[in-house]
Amino acid sequence: MNPALRIGATGFGLIALCYGFARFAFGLFLPQIDAELNLGPSLSGVISGGAFAGYCIAIVAAATLTERFGARAVAMAASTLAAIGMAGIALASSPTLMAFAVIVAGSSTGLASPPMAAAVAAAVRADRQDATNTIINAGTSAGVALSGPIALVVNGQWRTTFAVFAGMAAVLTIGAALALPSTRGSRHSGGLPKVGGPLRRLMIATFLAGMASTAIWSFGGQLVSQSLGRGPTGTAILWSCIGAGGIVGAWAGTLVLRFGLGRVHLLFCGVLATTIFAVGSGAATVGMVLASGALFGAAYVTLTGVYLVWGVRALPDRPATGLTIGFLTLAIGQTAGAPLFGLLMGGAGVQTAIIAFTTLALLAGVVRTGFGAAPSLSATRSISQ
Structure with a gap:
């Protein structure tokens, strides 16, 4: 084969x-x-x-x-x-x-x-x-x-x-x-990079976006069950919509090449914030919640692609390390975000938790990338790595 x-x-x-x-x-x-x-x-x-x-x-x-x-x-x-x-x-x-x-x-x-x-x-x-x-x-x-x-x-x-x-x-x-x-014997670039400029901003943006995303990844099922009373069937359909919407993320590199890293990042952080609010607010209809789930999937996977490009451009001589840092801080944000959302939901209430995590997504979007309007070709290609 x-x-x-x-x-x-x-x-x-x-x-x-x-x-x-x-x-x-x-x-x-x-x-x-x-x-x-x-x-x-x-x-x-x-x-x-x-x-x-x-x-x-x-x-x-x-x-x-x-x-x-x-x-x-x-x-x-x-x-x-x-x-x-x-x-x-x-x-x-x-x-x-x-x-x-x-x-x-x-x-x-x-x-x-x-x-x-x-x-x-x-x-x-x-x-x-x-x-x-x-x-x-x-x-x-x-x-x-x-x-x-x-x-x-x-x-x-x-x-x-x-x-x-x-x-x-x-x-x-x-x-x-x-x-x-097997691939044994590959060369190791070794050492920790200097954290400054675009790399520092990448870490801030991914941490905030990671925290925000846990509102859906960790509690989307409960939010749908509580706000719409749809139970397991509604949650399963929401998950299918999230996955189907995520396919849009395959075009993240094309979007970055055409519109620039900063604009795409800001746009899809805004979409992420909107979907979190729509799914958790309790005011949306079933159709709006499912559409928001699809948009959440598109936003999350596209942002993942944006952070891949960002990491490669932040460390052009060590692209793998740049990618790893972006995904690692995204996950650290998710590690912190899930228990925080649970505490807010159990204490102050679901609406407070939703507003707080919608705000986190918006804050991630305003973090500047520090790059020009168009990424390099190598960075665009690296999105799929």
């Missing part, structure tokens, strides 16, 4: 499973999990934040692990962690066990992306690398979009669903072993 097709298909599946299922599906099933285990909003936020914390730890280690053990081994570790974590979610009988399982599952995402980038660089022709990376990058949206219909098919049975997800992850571990190159 063609290396681009083989690696692209494997990477697409790995990203879809780790991000769409292992990391974000907890928010999809949170109302049912809460009803059975009596978590409450504060503990739910802490557990959801733990998944993002696991991601932070894993992504810091992923680059070194990939250089030492190779892309194949680290990708297999990612799918194995996803399988163990989701099996733990399916079997969890207490909030403590649930928290541990969610953290393990969330950690898989931190290990997933670096080995795929290394595999593409090592085994795919240079003229096919951008297309292959774009296919892999689209996995997140596909995983989120598919998790909704799966939830509908199993009629809200979250334990069964996570057991199925765990089985899929186990199968994918075998697929990664067969499809991916």
Whole structure:
């Protein structure tokens, strides 16, 4: 099989499973999990934040692990962690066990992306690398979009669903072993970069945007259930809309090239803020909430692309490090945002939490990129890495 097709298909599946299922599906099933285990909003936020914390730890280690053990081994570790974590979610009988399982599952995402980038660089022709990376990058949206219909098919049975997800992850571990190159012996750029100028602003913007996004990723299911009374069916449809809307993010590089990094960033942070308010305000109709879910997916994935370009341009001599810093601070923001939203929701009330997190998204948008109107061609291409 063609290396681009083989690696692209494997990477697409790995990203879809780790991000769409292992990391974000907890928010999809949170109302049912809460009803059975009596978590409450504060503990739910802490557990959801733990998944993002696991991601932070894993992504810091992923680059070194990939250089030492190779892309194949680290990708297999990612799918194995996803399988163990989701099996733990399916079997969890207490909030403590649930928290541990969610953290393990969330950690898989931190290990997933670096080995795929290394595999593409090592085994795919240079003229096919951008297309292959774009296919892999689209996995997140596909995983989120598919998790909704799966939830509908199993009629809200979250334990069964996570057991199925765990089985899929186990199968994918075998697929990664067969499809991916080792890539051992890659050169390590080493050392921490100097944090200043565009890189500092990137960290501020991603931290704020990451915090804001947890209003939907971690509590979207509960918000829909409380404001519209739609239960598991409404939440599953919302998740499908988020995933489908995220496909728009594949064009982030084109938008940046045409309109400039700062304008695209400001626009989609505004869209992010609008969707958070619409989903959580309780004043919107069902159709408006679902449309807002699709716009949230488009905004989140597009902003991810913007931050990829931003990171590459901030460290042009070390693009991988720039990308890692952007995603790491995004996840740190999510780690802080989930428990904060839960505390606000349980204390001051849902409306206060929504207004606060809408404001965070707007604040992220006004952070200046520090670059001119048009990015370099290399930065645009790097969006899919």
